[in-house]
Amino acid sequence: MSRKQAFQFLDLPRTMPQRIPVELRTSGDWGELYGKFGKEDAQFQAGRCLDCGNPYCSWKCPVHNAIPQWLQLVQENRIHEAATLCHSTNPLPEVCGRVCPQDRLCEGSCTLEEFGAVTIGAVEKYIVDTALATGWRPDMTAVEPTGKRVAVIGAGPAGLACADKLAHAGIQAVVYDRYEQIGGLLQFGIPSFKLDKAVISRRRNVLEGMGVQFRLGVEIGRDVSVDQLLAEYDAVFVGTGAYRYTDGGLLGQDLKGVLPALPFLVQNSRIVGGSDAHGRPIAGWEDQIALPDLEGKRVVVLGGGDTGMDCVRSAVRLGAAKVTCAYRRDEANMPGSAREVANAREEGVRFLFNRQPLSIEAGADDEVIGVMVVETRLDEPDAQGRRNAVPIEGSESLLEADVVIIAFGFSPSTPAWLTERGVEAGHNGRIIAGGKDRLPFQTAHPRLFAGGDAVRGADLVVTAVAEGRDAAASIAQLLAV
Ligand code: FAD
Ligand code: SF4
Structure with missing residues (x-):
């Protein structure tokens, strides 16, 4: 690292992208509060990173993003490579860049905190928005179809992350949701001033381009039974969230x-x-x-x-x-x-x-x-x-x-259609998944897996993403692909 780079944080303060003026917000503007970095701003902010030997930001990030490495790629304007690296740990990086409470996670543990933490979330959003706008898509050329099929119940961040990683493992993922659109709380809970809904539609296109299928407006346990899913698919992932008030x-x-x-x-x-x-x-x-x-x-x-x-x-x-x-x-x-x-x-x-x-x-x-x-x-x-x-x-x-x-x-509630299949309900209505003699996120029913708010209780988007991602790895292991 050059001397100029090493001390960039002293010359350049931490900045966030521009925000919508307060007068517009208070007169009914529902647009995303924070704008986007341009190329120069993103490069300057990325250049403030000290590239610490032991990056606390990556440890504190629940999906363990390779943050210093993608900040370096941004400085070199290698945005498509940065996007590939972002997606290697996080199937929804542009969403997390927008909604993670960074002050408690990655940025809260940045070594530079005293001088103003690196604006990690805003750079993550810049990388993925820019890459997707310039044609980057996940590279599926090396994926070999396995012939296996998995049903995912719930199109929230846990279900979407699981579907993404299943697709990368060559497993056909079919995602069911009772709502008319994908995203779960990303779509219907988190308001548009924190997360523009066009971001979710774009992610749907990306996932469909990878071969993920969606069956929307279908409630499992009411329109389709879990037994039907178990008969039709090799395994089922449950990412139904926490809705008990x-x-x-x-x-x-x-x-x-x-x-x-x-x-x-x-x-x-x-x-x-x-x-x-x-x-x-x-x-x-x-x-x-x-x-x-x-x-x-x-x-x-x-x-x-x-x-x-x-x-x-x-x-x-x-x-x-x-x-x-x-x-x-x-x-x-x-x-x-x-x-x-x-x-x-x-x-x-x-x-x-x-x-x-x-x-x-x-x-x-x-x-x-x-x-x-x-x-x-x-x-x-x-x-x-x-x-x-x-x-x-x-x-x-x-x-x-x-x-x-x-x-x-809110807290979760394990539905009867799961407990009747042997799935255990734990404290405060949580689905019990993982534990002794089980794969991570596997329930007491060997072909039923679960993750996200339904398992950990109401928490965060990024923790739901981490669990959906890791559940997909367990499912791939079960199906021995
Ligand atoms: P969900 O996002 O709840 O998705 C579950 C999906 O399962 C839903 O789409 C639901 O329709 C579907 N489903 C449920 N049962 C069935 C069924 N039987 N059949 C078919 N489909 C079914 N986190 C942050 O990190 N940052 C924030 O700023 C933030 N803001 C929040 C604001 C609000 C108002 C709320 C309520 C939560 C917020 N959270 C935030 C928390 C975050 O949204 C959740 O932790 C996260 O969405 C959980 O993901 P999930 O996939 O487990 O569940
Ligand atoms: Fe990790 Fe969220 Fe920070 Fe991105 S914004 S690096 S996903 S904690």
């Missing part, structure tokens, strides 16, 4: 004007994307929710995770007059990504920390008038370092609201 049991939560977070985001994504707002309902909410008009309304979102951040920022774009996020712990103990909290603040969202909701209050006509909250203090950390919120007696107050969105989180 955490019920806070709040008095008044069934009032009109109280919305559960996920149906709110799904319906809204369908409307913003111009698709049928009455597509297949979210499991558990078969009565499709009608989205209220938020224009001019006071909206309170309960919950401080990424889902809560997506709700507050969506409410801003839907014209709400005042948007408040109430969270029972303090800011330091908030689960949502710091970057998303900063973006929400910039868009005018007000945060009320140390507030625990007690009930949702109604007026004379049963309309929501607000949330009764109590102030909290944090007690000493438990064995996991987590600090419980303890209510402070006598500190109750009414937080006025016209609409309340509840974003308390």
Whole structure:
């Protein structure tokens, strides 16, 4: 490495691609917040990498991307080779570059942190967007078809990553999803200001070009049985996600004007994307929710995770007059990504920390008038370092609201159609996969594999990708190809 390169981080600050101005965001612009690096910016930012001997960024990245190596290729403008290297570890690199909480993962462990971490995620997005726009596609010329066929249940990141790696192993992957489009929460949960839906359509084209087939609008266990899949295919991968809503049991939560977070985001994504707002309902909410008009309304979102951040920022774009996020712990103990909290603040969202909701209050006509909250203090950390919120007696107050969105989180539920085939359900509804005398991600049924949120509980896109990818390797091993 030249001396000039070695000290580039001192001369050039960390920069992110330009963002959509806040005035546009708060007046209803649903476009991706961050723009794209041009060639020069990407090369400069990549050139800030120190190329450490032991790259912590790669270790902290759940798919263990070869980050310093592809940053070097970017500096040399060898973008197609960089894209090949990105895809060798991560079947959805352009998605992860956009939605990973990099501040907690790769960038959070960059040696340069004190000087501003290398903008790894934005460069990853640059590499793959540029490569795909200039004709790069996964090289399948050396793949030998094995004649084996695998059904993948769920077209979320776990299922898509599994299908990609099965295709590379010469195994025909057929992906089933109950929704009308692929992507799972990438398509219907994560709003378009974080992930443009055209990115998912483009990925669908890439996967179809590799021979992956999709059967959409088909719910396994309802339209097609798992027995039919086991009869037709050599193995089955289950990547059905986590959709069981955490019920806070709040008095008044069934009032009109109280919305559960996920149906709110799904319906809204369908409307913003111009698709049928009455597509297949979210499991558990078969009565499709009608989205209220938020224009001019006071909206309170309960919950401080990424889902809560997506709700507050969506409410801003839907014209709400005042948007408040109430969270029972303090800011330091908030689960949502710091970057998303900063973006929400910039868009005018007000945060009320140390507030625990007690009930949702109604007026004379049963309309929501607000949330009764109590102030909290944090007690000493438990064995996991987590600090419980303890209510402070006598500190109750009414937080006025016209609409309340509840974003308390999700957990999986192992369906009966799996347990009836011998698959074990573990803590909090998770599918048990892997363990003693089994291949990684293999369930108690030898031809049924599982991964992603359905197995680990609600987590991240990149961890779902890692599990789908590794499950495909186990399936290939089982089928001895
Ligand atoms: P999913 O993405 O949930 O996909 C599962 C798929 O299985 C769905 O398409 C579903 O329709 C299908 N399915 C389920 N049952 C059946 C059946 N019986 N038959 C057919 N199909 C079925 N993570 C990040 O890293 N960054 C973020 O910014 C981020 N933001 C988020 C915002 C929200 C609002 C939410 C809810 C989550 C967010 N996450 C984020 C988490 C991330 O989206 C998930 O961890 C990830 O999508 C899990 O992938 P998966 O493939 O396991 O499941
Ligand atoms: Fe960072 Fe996520 Fe990319 Fe890994 S996949 S390098 S954690 S942005």
